[in-house]
Amino acid sequence: MVNPAKSYELSKKIAVIGDEDTIIGFGLTGIKYLAIITDTAENSEIIQVVKESIENPEIGFVLITEQVAERIRTEFERLKQDKPLYPIFIELPNKRGGVPDRVDPIKTLIRRAIGMEIVKGE
Numbered sequence: 001m002v003n004p005a006k007s008y009e010l011s012k013k014i015a016v017i018g019d020e021d022t023i024i025g026f027g028l029t030g031i032k033y034l035a036i037i038t039d040t041a042e043n044s045e046i047i048q049v050v051k052e053s054i055e056n057p058e059i060g061f062v063l064i065t066e067q068v069a070e071r072i073r074t075e076f077e078r079l080k081q082d083k084p085l086y087p088i089f090i091e092l093p094n095k096r097g098g099v100p101d102r103v104d105p106i107k108t109l110i111r112r113a114i115g116m117e118i119v120k121g122e
Contacts, residue, residue: 012060015053021095022065037068046072050079059087065094
């Protein structure tokens, strides 16, 4: 018998917030929740898009470009701390690459989940 709770979790959608090239690429994969953030967008507009993704019960994962997240870093970190379990935010580099000297967010998630640092072999 199918567990309804597990079926619900599997039905969560993905949202993407980022520059036009990133959004077009993910849009071609069939993702429907997309938000293009232009260079001229106000930080308040970006924060509103992030809040809307948190409040949407259908969204389970939000992919956001590092560059967009960096523009609202302080508020973005506060929103992530105050949100429920879903959605999970994952920061991705855009086509120009990642933000220099940035801590890997996936590594941080793993460290929080398992309680230890994963060391790369040399």
